[in-house]
Amino acid sequence: MIFAEWKPLDELVDKLKAHKKVLLVGCATCVAECAAGGEKETETLAPLLTMALKKQGHTVDITTATLEKQCEWEFVEELAEKAANVDAIMSLACGIGIQALAERFDPMPVYPGVNTSSLTIREEDGVWAGRCAACGDCVLDQTFGFCPIARCAKSLLNGPCGGTRKDGKCEVNEDVDCIWNLIVERAEQRGQLESLAEIRKTKNWSNSRHGGPKKVVREDLKK
Amino acid sequence: MSKKTQNSNKNVEVVVLYCQHGLSDDAKGSDWSQKSTDVSVRAIMMPCSSKIEVPYILKILQAGVDAVEIVACPEKSCKFLIGSRRAEKRIEYIRGLLEKIGYEPQRVGISRKLSQSPEKLIELAKARADAVRSVGTNPMKGE
């Protein structure tokens, strides 16, 4: 899922205090999965922000809505009526959803309520971990199903740096596995350690953000 | 008069959310809401403390109530096994949120008790009221 987290509450309060009526919009997909912008979180944040603003002397009327998908125009359209009655929107969706609202409801100010940071899996209840960096040139077959781009702090392609801790964790974060340690372990289990001896050449990053903004056109799907 | 004494004379509003399984048999179905000169208690029965969601509690505070007390079953007695533990974690989470927006975390609390009579629930509510009396009324209380 696309992972996002609430921005610091004082930052959100600061953004809303100039407004009278605000629509707080959640999204029931990724940000609901990562417990940042689903219906529950939207309904949590609304009273919290109202109380915080009130404490600072600002009376702001915050109404809420949670869309099925903030990144699809047909769902965004459902907001039209509510959006007509407010002077600002705050979105708890990922950056895609936030931009969809900003585009549809221009010139209404649309504030991001979350920071979107990564593509994660829910490892267990309450624990998320990065899995994909959308690098545009997948190497997972060469690395035994572990992504060294997203899961190595240095995105190394030819094996671990000297920073692997004694317990196999990464020097950058003691709670995170050195992914190359796991890659080597699995290669060994499969009797294919030799495959990692091959030198991986410099990577072509141009199919990711590094190549410029993405735009894909499929004629077979266009109307 | 100091602020503290001013507040101590004021009426403190407390909502008690209690688990239906934690009640004494004779207490079921009674009406507990009680008003005295210094505390108003409203008690609401829940099917299990685990059903108490974060937004629900925050909306009670948003409405201007001074404090919320959750009465859950002891961990081992919870009918849904981990229900009361979940409730406790949520309360901790809410307390953290309140602190971040400058509200006193003691506006929300949880007790783990079994066989509650109406009187005992009122006592718990009063104890929660005492915990918030010194910090003043909820800023959300209507003008």
Place this chain on the structure above:
Amino acid sequence: MKTIVGSNLERTLAGGHFALTAEVGPPRGPDPADVVKKAKILHGVADAFNVTDNQTAVVRMSSIAASKVLLEEGLEPVMQIVCRDRNRIAIQSDLLGAWALGLRNVLCLSGDHQSAGAGGKLNGHPGAKNVYDVDSIQLISIVKGLRDNAIQDGGDAISPAAPFFIGAAWTPFGPPEKFRTIRLAKKINAGADFIQTQAVYDMKRFAEAVRRAEDMGLTEKAAILPGIIIPRSAGMLKYMNASVPGIEVPDEMIQRMKDSADPKEEGIKITLELIDGVKNLSGIKGVHLQAIEAEELLPDVIKAAGLLPRPKID
């Protein structure tokens, strides 16, 4: 004696001499006098001097500039390059520039992650955007391409070629230990001519690691220079053992420093024993000596180790 670059370090090794490199950390300010001061202390005591590239991700005078200052003072630098801060365009551009300035040895490293800079007393720049466009092994290949094929990574030709004597690092004890020798082989196959290792304190384990490298024929293909950091206290050894990945310090050594009435002197004794130990290992061609933030210790230690004067190579 066949050499391709002609640097002093390359010729020392090619001549069969036990090579000695030392480390010079550039200052956190812009004053070349800080580098000159260290150069004056270290003049003539080693065959080449590593100049670190913003080590621990703390901003310092650039490795390329500090290397040039050393060169002007008559010391031969080993310019370190890390992959953290520059992409393949900037790295190759800097390599050409370094060659133009007369720098001939490079050490190719991944580099400490930028979060390391906030670990100590300094702020560092933990909010920095890192690059890691290429990794250290790819970097070695790039340098080799500029040298042997006069070609950039993208395929464009350069003229003339830019011959560098290419170095790489080896951390023999880090997990996954079994892979560390394979990784060493990858670096040597990519083009590394010399290898400087993470600091060695556990001689027995190091000897085993070198044996594995020797069995793979690696000690013939590249010159391995074990790293030795002069210990100055039991606390320092304990810290390195616990917190610096890849460094293993035997308990007896920590205890020995603890029991010593003069730990500084004891640390020098340990250093001399370690130098002696690696000298006697088959497959070892020299030593890389570091005295972190205490470069003034180096001349006496090197002298006491019987490594002075350094061989004069014509």
